[in-house]
Amino acid sequence: MTAIDPGVELPATAENPPQVDNLDALESEAIHIFREVAGEFDRPVILFSGGKDSTVLVHLAHKAFRPAPVPFPLLHVDTGHNFPEVLAFRDDLVARDDLRLVVASVQDYIDDGRLSERPDGTRNPLQTTPLLDAIGENRFDAVFGGGRRDEERARAKERIFSLRNAFGQWDPRRQRPELWNLYNGKHRPGEHVRVFPLSNWTELDIWRYIQREKIELPEIYYAHRREVFQRDGMWLTSGPWGGPRDGEVVEEKTVRYRTVGDGSCTGAVESEAYTVDDVIAEVAASRLTERGATRADDRISEAAMEDRKREGYF
Template sequence: MNHTAQLESESVHIIREAAGECPRAVLLFSGGKDSAVVLHLALKAFAPAPLPFPLLHVDTGHNFPEVISYRDRTVARYGLRLHVASVQERIDSGELAERPDGSRNALQSPVLLRAIEAHRFDAVFGGARRDEEKSRAKERVFSLRDEWGVWDPRRQRPELWELYNSRHAPGEHVRVFPLSNWTELDVWQYIGDERIALPDIYFAHRREVFRRDGMWLTAGDWGGPHPGERVEKRQVRYRTVGDMSCTGAVESAATRVAEVIREIAASPLTERGASRADDKVSEAAMEDRKREGYF
């Protein structure tokens, strides 16, 4: 068994374990590469039976159109159940207010927690990996969240060998991360091996972008450009997918999976370090968001 096959086996075991212990599971599906891989693994875990739980997308309203199109095609292709939790609806109702910087990344947390409460989900599958960021490096595979959705590192349980603990009190839930031990390179090698379809923005294409804080951000209706920021047309791709207003592109000529793999192997920067403006707010930006219920 090679390295990728071993990771796949571990992830399939995690998904089956969580689904067996938690009757109201849901899979977070943003249309990004990590959630695409988790979905692929989940479909494999239960084949030929249908997926036993629905998908949930927290829609900021600031998504890349290519990603939403991919999401809808994927749901239709596999005949999946999809719940969409809309940030825009909560803003329109007055429950949430727009941030001064225009980013809706942080607004996803209360919308996610409301959806979890409304549907009484007890296990929430996500595509987070420990190699992404230091607060995620200390995340458990089965991560306990309290009744407010808060992640408290002091309340996490030991995970010895492949023994996972999904126990939680009424109102609490667990986040389950089948890709915890994967790296970005592992994900792309698996995408290539399994021929998993992805949104086009993961591959090099010409796009209008502008430079801010060392990143190429997407020119559009949200987030810029600000006065003095010059829009240029460059060949770029996206290493990670999030809110358009805070997800940076990287200059690239990689149009195929094999070329992306070579590019990642040679890069000195992590994907979030290279492309997520929301992580640059502070050294603890991700951990602060996770304590508020973030993915």
């Protein structure tokens, strides 16, 4: 019998199946979901915030349909309180990749009286009405989101294909089984389906994929110097959303953002993670999800996210 050189890679056979790592499996699942939606629905759209998860979604959509262009537009619900770096990144990506962008503006709704500012100044909960109106006006029947099950309890309950009723509301009792990666996109006129290709990914998976694929992100995801003040255990930065309040001291610190959203409720974390490798090491050592650590709107109550999802939120 001839000895096998351990340094020689053998061809894949039934006895020696090809090795698929975790990122390959997650990527393959997400691409499969994108193609399923393209085959089942008439007018899909990708929710895009400029954050890491939605940027990974766009990257996966390119992979799913290349060399053809991404066949779906992007939809951004702009609170008017977004970080300037994120908006600049959004516009650069749309121009670079020749994508179509639909913007639903919370500020427009406030200006014409359809919505009112909240006493706490937070606009995240105000996104629901512009989102649902944009879905209805554009007749979007499938809406891709970057939600992951590891982020928050309510998101852990949601299926990959999540049926929403004619009012955009989520009912956990109407969740459908998804055995053997079979997805049921059937819906009545007026209803739509939220689709979550990243459901089975973790924050660490996202960052390892960003590293492997060399995906660009807004610079605020990496350590930088910024003036911040502390509120409810989080480092917030001042902006058009207001702050600091009386007694809140502004300090300059080295921070980064683990998630991006409305500036009034999205906190930074102290960090020396200047590169993707640094971030991966930091996330691997963390015991808090990014939403639990840096999103004030999720701290209102234990069911805060689930309550918003029932109303039609992301």
